[in-house]
Amino acid sequence: MNDDKKTVSDTTPEQPDLSRRKLITGAASVGVAAGALGFPAIVRAEPQIKWRLASSFPKSLDTIYGAAEVVAKHVANATNGKFQIQVFSGGEIVPAFGVLDAVKDGTVEMGHSASYYFYGKDPTFAFDTAVPFGLNSRQQSAWMWEGGGLELLREFFRDWNIYQIPLGNTGTQMGGWFRKEIKTVADLKGLKMRIGGFAGQVISRLGAVPQQIPGGDIYPALEKGTIDAAEWVGPYDDHKLGFNKVAKYYYYPGWWEGSAQLTAYVNLKKWAELPKDYQQILEDACAYAHAEMQARYDVKNPIALKQLVGSGTKLTPFPKEVLLACKAAAEELYAETAAANPRFKKVYDAWAKFRADQEMWFSVAEASFDRFVQGNPLKTK
Numbered sequence: 001m002n003d004d005k006k007t008v009s010d011t012t013p014e015q016p017d018l019s020r021r022k023l024i025t026g027a028a029s030v031g032v033a034a035g036a037l038g039f040p041a042i043v044r045a046e047p048q049i050k051w052r053l054a055s056s057f058p059k060s061l062d063t064i065y066g067a068a069e070v071v072a073k074h075v076a077n078a079t080n081g082k083f084q085i086q087v088f089s090g091g092e093i094v095p096a097f098g099v100l101d102a103v104k105d106g107t108v109e110m111g112h113s114a115s116y117y118f119y120g121k122d123p124t125f126a127f128d129t130a131v132p133f134g135l136n137s138r139q140q141s142a143w144m145w146e147g148g149g150l151e152l153l154r155e156f157f158r159d160w161n162i163y164q165i166p167l168g169n170t171g172t173q174m175g176g177w178f179r180k181e182i183k184t185v186a187d188l189k190g191l192k193m194r195i196g197g198f199a200g201q202v203i204s205r206l207g208a209v210p211q212q213i214p215g216g217d218i219y220p221a222l223e224k225g226t227i228d229a230a231e232w233v234g235p236y237d238d239h240k241l242g243f244n245k246v247a248k249y250y251y252y253p254g255w256w257e258g259s260a261q262l263t264a265y266v267n268l269k270k271w272a273e274l275p276k277d278y279q280q281i282l283e284d285a286c287a288y289a290h291a292e293m294q295a296r297y298d299v300k301n302p303i304a305l306k307q308l309v310g311s312g313t314k315l316t317p318f319p320k321e322v323l324l325a326c327k328a329a330a331e332e333l334y335a336e337t338a339a340a341n342p343r344f345k346k347v348y349d350a351w352a353k354f355r356a357d358q359e360m361w362f363s364v365a366e367a368s369f370d371r372f373v374q375g376n377p378l379k380t381k
Contacts, residue, residue, distance in 0.1 A: 050084045051109035056096040058216040059089045067168040067289045068112040074285035096214035103265040104161045111265040116197025124344045126198040130257040132330040137169040137259035139358045163271040165286045168262035168293035175251035176231030177243045185325045194230035199256030205329040222246040235304035
């Protein structure tokens with residue numbers, strides 16, 4: 001952080017405003033962190049703005065909830081404290097699943113959530129977070145920023161009075177906690193499972209009973225037997241929430257979340273009212289927090305997984321039979337939904353084409369490299 005309180009106008013008063021714009025653009029292109037740190041000296045003339053951000057997540061989840069706090073901190077630092085965003089956890093001012101409507105209706109200026117929570121309003125929301133057997137986190141980011149996904153989803157979100165900004169990705173998630181083993185597809189029949197988004201409709205086709213429960217309410221539901229299984233994120237968050245104490249079997253992979261993107265929602269009117277400098281600062285802060293979330297999970301998950309296994313957790317892969325059955329059910333669901341929902345079809349068609357190219361490329365380079373390295377680990381002293 002630059003502690004020098006002088007502004008550009010203090011040191012070079014003859015410099016035109018265009019140079020200021022170039023400085024902002026240049027800093028952003030060099031890197032998000034450099035951009036965020038380079039802004040404070042040039043925004044003193046901008047207005048004082050205070051926003052409230054409603055999160056869908058509890059404060060105990062420092063990584064997923066904390067991403068919004070990272071944004072708030074960077075925005076405040078980059079504007080010399082003139083743009084303040086106060087973050088509220090799920091349930092503090094609106095319910096965890098009320099964030100979308102709160103931003104849409106202007107109850108709060110901003111929100112942070114997983115868009116697939118709102119698939120019941122329109123299944124198209126799922127593409128903004130994750131769909132079963134979809135993209136990994138690298139591919140999701142590529143689709144969003146370079147593959148046309150951001151344009152498609154921002155067009156969709158405009159109908160909900162929201163400006164959408166990607167804000168975090170967990171990476172591939174785990175398959176969740178089960179009180180009993182899953183050996184065949186028949187074991188899913190009647191299983192009450194907390195599962196988010198579109199995936200609930202997939203497992204319901206195989207006889208399971210999906211439940212949508214906020215993160216903070218999952219543990220007591222598992223403990224009391226209200227549900228038989230639950231998925232959340234991955235080892236770090238799952239360990240913090242104590243799921244290993246109430247369910248023995250920990251399955252992988254989370255086939256419904258090859259990645260899980262989180263999203264910042266901004267009320268369209270409030271977005272339009274922001275000075276252009278503040279808009280850029282907010283977008284850059286979200287991009288920084290987006291990358292940081294993935295990095296944090298990649299560091300913390302291996303440590304937590306070893307702790308879980310060491311404490312008696314049964315780490316178990318889903319049987320191939322189950323994965324194939326779920327994949328077939330997902331493909332049927334996509335075809336039916338695309339036929340019935342033009343907005344879903346518009347995004348799905350573009351997404352599916354992009355996914356096919358990514359599967360080809362990753363199978364040649366990334367996946368083959370990963371398979372070899374994981375099968376032949378480097379020797380260490």
